[in-house]
Amino acid sequence: MRARLEAVYCDGWDAGVVNPLTSSAAKARDAAAEPYTVVLLLDGRLHAVMDLSWSDGYCGITRFDAAERTLSRHLLRGTGEGDLFLREVRTWDGPADAGKHEYPHVAARTTTTYTVSGTRTDIVEPHGDRGIRRDSTSQQRAPRLPIPAFGRWDELLRLAGETSRETSREIVDAVQHELPVRVEARAPWRAPRPLKPQGIxxxxxxxxxxxxxxxxxxxxxxxxxxxxxxxxxxxxxxxxxxxxxxxxxxxxxxxxxxxxxxxxxxxxxxxxxxxxxxxxxxxxxxxxxxxxxxxxxxxxxxxxxxxxxxxxxxxxxxxxxxxxxxxxxxxxxxxxxxxxxxxxxxxxxxxxxxxxxxxxxxxxxxxxxxxxxxxxxxxxxxxxxxxxxxxxxxxx
Structure with missing residues (x-):
């Protein structure tokens, strides 16, 4: 059966939807390469959050389980050639009884970092914050994909390990949802814009x-x-x-x-x-x-x-x-x-x-x-x- 996800657009996610956007407003931001956030729901519950800013060559993807515990975080950056590459991925796999705030600290944690030149670094922490870590380096080309068209969020999910290439998911705009919503003066996240020299x-x-x-x-x-x-x-x-x-x-x-x-x-x-x-x-x-x-x-x-x-x-x-x-x-x-x-x-x-x-x-x-x-x-x-x-x- 084809799975169905619902998309909610906003300025960002912070234990709730911050400054909701209509689909057309989000699409306009996408066309202008301005920052916005996509919240994906599965059966009405939080499933994934995507923070996007194409002008900054940035995409952050956070995936959650049914208990809203963080399963993975993927950081994609621009290659300078019109596409994205996977810069870093962090995954957690831990005890079923751990709460969502405790989970990232006690779950087994793996962090993989790629460089554009083809170096891969893995850090494995089998006991989270509580134990040893193992580091290794190898030569491996980072996964890449073109910047997806607005609404093609399944392409980003596949890169984040969500589904196989043979499995597709229908993604539609959410008509209504029960997520907390609030209005703030600023978005809860910022695109990574390093310090610029001014007036030197x-x-x-x-x-x-x-x-x-x-x-x-x-x-x-x-x-x-x-x-x-x-x-x-x-x-x-x-x-x-x-x-x-x-x-x-x-x-x-x-x-x-x-x-x-x-x-x-x-x-x-x-x-x-x-x-x-x-x-x-x-x-x-x-x-x-x-x-x-x-x-x-x-x-x-x-x-x-x-x-x-x-x-x-x-x-x-x-x-x-x-x-x-x-x-x-x-x-x-x-x-x-x-x-x-x-x-x-x-x-x-x-x-x-x-x-x-x-x-x-x-x-x-x-x-x-x-x-x-x-x-x-x-x-x-x-x-x-x-x-x-x-x-x-x-x-x-």
């Missing part, structure tokens, strides 16, 4: 006035001297942590000496109070046409969530640029930096390192790579996140 060029325009935290600050630009990149592999890090955190970025430049500039923000009502807003290493004088997040080995932007980024950690209130080949011998230099209060930057060992005080202090900071129209590197900018951006508009 303006940070290096002297005299720019910026409002932050009910204060006005004026930007000035200071030349910090030349950084010697003997290998061309740049490291951005806390100088006190070079022993543990000196991995260079995956993008390198020809060996040489490159000028470093410091953007300093000074309070208008207290000229003695200033903060470093960014440090820039110039590779060429060509205009920057686009920015990308600097990455280290093993980092992939598709793993970032809303406003997330890969950055370097700061625990001593200082940051630096240094060549990968010089990082080991520069590990103890931070002991002589004296907090970098005045001035807030310093060139060390004839350009082997350029150090500066880190924005508001300790934290994690991204580095952006500028490229010209031909795809050549123009600069590296360590962003101290001193100022809020439009990326903050949805934050609480």
């Amino acid at each position: 060029e303006e940070l290096f325009v002297p005299g720019t006035i910026v409002d932050v935290r009910d204060q006005r600050l004026r930007l000035s630009v200071h030349e910090a001297g030349q950084l010697r990149l003997t290998s061309g592999r740049l490291v951005a890090a806390d100088p006190s942590s070079l022993e543990f955190d000196a991995e260079p970025f995956t993008v390198s430049v020809p060996p040489g000496a490159y000028p470093v500039s410091i953007s300093l923000a000074t309070y208008l009502d207290d000229p003695r109070h200033s903060r470093v807003s960014a440090a820039r290493l110039d590779v060429s004088d060509r205009p920057t046409a686009r920015w990308e997040l600097a990455l280290r080995d093993g980092q992939n932007p598709i793993d970032l969530g809303h406003r997330q980024y890969f950055g370097f950690g700061v625990d001593a209130g200082m940051a630096c640029f240094v060549d990968a080949d010089a990082s080991e011998r520069m590990q103890d230099v931070w002991l002589t930096l004296d907090g970098l209060v005045d001035p807030r930057h310093r060139t060390i060992d004839s350009g082997a390192m350029v150090a500066w005080s880190s924005g508001w202090g300790d934290g994690s900071y991204p580095t952006w790579i500028g490229y010209d129209t031909a795809g050549h590197v123009t600069c590296f900018v360590a962003d101290m996140l001193l100022f809020p951006t439009d990326n903050d508009e949805d934050d609480d």
